[in-house]
Amino acid sequence: xxxxxxxxxxxxxxxxxxxxxxxxxxxxxxxxxxxxxxxxxxxxxxxxxxxxxxxxxxxxxxxxxxxxxxxxxxxxxxxxxxxxxxxxxxxxxxxxxxxxxxxxxxxxxxxxxxxxxxxxxxxxxxxxxxxxxxxxxxxxxxxxxxxxxxxxxxxxxxxxxxxxxxxxxxxxxxxxxxxxxxxxxxxxxxxxxxxxxxxxxxxxxxxxxxxxxxxxxxxxxxxxxxxxxxxxxxxxxxxxxxxxxxxxxxxxxxxxxxxxxxxxxxxxxxxxxxxxxxxxxxxxxxxxxxxxxxxxxxxxxxxxxxxxxxxxxxxxxxxxxxxxxxxxxxxxxxxxxxxxxxxxxxxxxxxxxxxxxxxxxxxxxxxxxxxxxxxxxxxxxxxxxxxxxx
Amino acid sequence: xxxxxxxxxxxxxxxxxxxxxxxxxxxxxxxxxxxxxxxxxxxxxxxxxxxxxxxxxxxxxxxxxxxxxxxxxxxxxxxxxxxxxxxxxxxxxxxxxxxxxxxxxxxxxxxxxxxxxxxxxxxxxxxxxxxxxxxxxxxxxxxxxxxxxxxxxxxxxxxxxxxxxxxxxxxxxxxxxxxxxxxxxxxxxxxxxxxxxxxxxxxxxxxxxxxxxxxxxxxxxxxxxxxxxxxxxxxxxxxxxxxxxxxxxxxxxxxxxxxxxxxxxxxxxxxxxxxxxxxxxxxxxxxxxxxxx
Numbered sequence: 001x002x003x004x005x006x007x008x009x010x011x012x013x014x015x016x017x018x019x020x021x022x023x024x025x026x027x028x029x030x031x032x033x034x035x036x037x038x039x040x041x042x043x044x045x046x047x048x049x050x051x052x053x054x055x056x057x058x059x060x061x062x063x064x065x066x067x068x069x070x071x072x073x074x075x076x077x078x079x080x081x082x083x084x085x086x087x088x089x090x091x092x093x094x095x096x097x098x099x100x101x102x103x104x105x106x107x108x109x110x111x112x113x114x115x116x117x118x119x120x121x122x123x124x125x126x127x128x129x130x131x132x133x134x135x136x137x138x139x140x141x142x143x144x145x146x147x148x149x150x151x152x153x154x155x156x157x158x159x160x161x162x163x164x165x166x167x168x169x170x171x172x173x174x175x176x177x178x179x180x181x182x183x184x185x186x187x188x189x190x191x192x193x194x195x196x197x198x199x200x201x202x203x204x205x206x207x208x209x210x211x212x213x214x215x216x217x218x219x220x221x222x223x224x225x226x227x228x229x230x231x232x233x234x235x236x237x238x239x240x241x242x243x244x245x246x247x248x249x250x251x252x253x254x255x256x257x258x259x260x261x262x263x264x265x266x267x268x269x270x271x272x273x274x275x276x277x278x279x280x281x282x283x284x285x286x287x288x289x290x291x292x293x294x295x296x297x298x299x300x301x302x303x304x305x306x307x308x309x310x311x312x313x314x315x316x317x318x319x320x321x322x323x324x325x326x327x328x329x330x331x332x333x334x335x336x337x338x339x340x341x342x343x344x345x346x347x348x349x350x351x352x353x354x355x356x357x358x359x360x361x362x363x364x365x366x367x368x369x370x371x372x373x374x375x376x377x378x379x380x381x382x383x384x385x386x387x388x389x390x
Numbered sequence: 391x392x393x394x395x396x397x398x399x400x401x402x403x404x405x406x407x408x409x410x411x412x413x414x415x416x417x418x419x420x421x422x423x424x425x426x427x428x429x430x431x432x433x434x435x436x437x438x439x440x441x442x443x444x445x446x447x448x449x450x451x452x453x454x455x456x457x458x459x460x461x462x463x464x465x466x467x468x469x470x471x472x473x474x475x476x477x478x479x480x481x482x483x484x485x486x487x488x489x490x491x492x493x494x495x496x497x498x499x500x501x502x503x504x505x506x507x508x509x510x511x512x513x514x515x516x517x518x519x520x521x522x523x524x525x526x527x528x529x530x531x532x533x534x535x536x537x538x539x540x541x542x543x544x545x546x547x548x549x550x551x552x553x554x555x556x557x558x559x560x561x562x563x564x565x566x567x568x569x570x571x572x573x574x575x576x577x578x579x580x581x582x583x584x585x586x587x588x589x590x591x592x593x594x595x596x597x598x599x600x601x602x603x604x605x606x607x608x609x610x611x612x613x614x615x616x617x618x619x620x621x622x623x624x625x626x627x628x629x630x631x632x633x634x635x636x637x638x639x640x641x642x643x644x645x646x647x648x649x650x651x652x653x654x655x656x657x658x659x660x661x662x663x664x665x666x667x668x669x670x671x672x673x674x675x676x677x678x679x680x681x682x683x
Contacts (some may be wrong), residue, residue, distance in 0.1 A: 213614055213618070214612070214614035214615035214618060214679060215610070215679070217613070217614040217617070218614075218617075250680055253680055254680070343610075344610045349611075350680070
């Protein structure tokens with residue numbers, strides 16, 4: 001039996017003339033991501049992408065797990081292809097879905113006929129296939145409203161496909177279809193979730209991490225690698241730039257008022273990040289900020305940080321509660337357990353005891369001129385080290 | 391054990407392997423008394439005598455604390471049980487003492503004692519539980535007949551053989567203890583000259599473990615710094631982001647010492663030159679790392 005994956009691209013179907021571009025991008029992503037599992041061929045038929053294996057031995061279970069994490073797919077099915085001969089279709093259905101039907105007590109048949117030359121209409125296919133399966137599996141009863149399992153028979157132009165229930169996809173838009181953005185990742189709970197959410201909207205990711213040895217250790221950076229590789233399972237390859245941030249942080253601490261240490265630090269981070277973003281053709285920055293979460297994320301503090309940004313800063317978590325973020329980090333990105341490993345990171349070094357929650361721009365701008373940060377920012381961006389996360 | 395009572399006496403500074411096991415027993419209904427410690431991690435014998443009651447069934451006390459090197463009054467446990475006319479069994483976690491002090495279960499008056507291979511340069515993954523002749527314990531895993539049916543499972547022969555070899559290779563314990571004590575005293579003298587370093591271990595600690603605080607510098611940056619210079623010390627436990635070591639917390643040290651502990655461990659291979667290098671690097675670290683406020 002020849003098994004394939006039938007992929008429904010959901011939101012993409014709503015696109016107008018650009019639809020092909022989006023589909024091509026999705027296929028390109030799938031090709032790349034599935035390349036570890038095996039070689040696949042793709043063709044598009046009536047808003048469904050059919051992914052067929054070139055090699056019989058390809059591990060389709062692994063392919064299903066990979067496809068679950070590819071953005072731009074609303075739902076997909078693992079199906080078997082069959083000649084468009086109704087007798088054969090029935091036999092293949094009983095064999096292919098036999099085990100699933102054995103385990104169910106109710107079922108229904110759904111049919112789709114896009115090849116109108118096929119002699120039976122969709123309702124006729126449902127009827128006859130239903131009757132056949134009831135004979136074959138006498139323990140079953142039909143339930144059209146709430147069946148344990150659904151038998152799908154699709155009669156398409158070239159062949160017929162038979163499959164059980166659809167598998168939910170990751171949703172969103174194909175990675176890269178919306179361009180590229182730079183994720184600022186610290187090692188906490190929020191930033192990996194923010195990266196995941198923007199990748200879901202079609203952004204491909206590149207990332208920057210600020211390391212301040214010896215205040216932060218090797219373990220903290222390793223943790224970021226691991227977090228990003230979880231995100232990369234959804235977004236595809238991520239180029240991480242590790243910025244040596246010690247001197248800038250020490251200079252802020254030595255020269256600026258303690259109560260706005262973090263705000264000034266974030267402004268410096270944004271400046272370094274923008275230089276890297278420009279170099280990498282990233283059109284926006286992504287952060288895990290959420291209003292009011294900590295002193296540097298109050299509205300006035302964000303306003304001070306934002307002032308130094310000339311490209312958009314995407315903050316997908318801005319209106320979310322910590323619980324909601326944790327929920328995604330546990331159930332979608334699977335990053336929670338890594339995030340809570342207790343290593344000092346750049347954001348916890350030198351944290352002031354009493355940070356100012358309502359900094360004014362005037363105060364911050366004056367305070368940061370206490371040292372000559374411009375060459376340091378340039379240098380930090382220039383010397384950032386590349387780590388490719390796949 | 392429940393026949394005789396449900397009270398277990400232990401200390402607040404046990405290793406998690408004991409501390410958390412007692413936590414699990416607490417959930418099963420045992421009453422767990424964790425004796426407090428003073429600023430040097432010492433447990434008072436009087437507190438022990440008071441805590442042990444006729445219905446106490448187990449006393450579990452470590453011989454040497456793993457973070458500060460404090461030697462605990464294990465011998466007093468037997469006296470405490472006798473005075474209270476308690477049937478308590480006495481367990482001693484002697485992992486840190488084994489190979490460094492004389493550990494004779496009988497002279498210590500303990501019924502059960504645990505030691506580990508990796509602390510005496512043996513392979514990881516092997517350890518030993520001494521079970522006194524007068525004690526019968528029940529298995530908590532079941533299956534094969536290995537280890538007198540107490541802990542069935544195929545034994546890791548290489549680890550066990552390695553443990554045996556490491557034990558056989560232990561040199562003169564008393565002589566070594568004298569040498570290490572001299573080294574420790576030398577190190578503390580060097581630290582005193584350097585200044586700004588507080589010693590958190592008591593003067594009569596096992597000299598193999600010394601806990602210090604480089605005042606004003608948090609553990610983690612100093613650890614990272616020393617690590618980059620090829621020196622392996624630890625902060626006593628995974629502590630950062632304000633999560634302090636339990637042992638250090640229990641000692642009730644002031645903040646400037648509670649956030650800055652470093653544990654320095656010696657072995658029979660430690661040399662004077664290494665101590666000089668360590669002192670030099672701590673001194674350098676003090677200059678390079680910014681103080682906390």
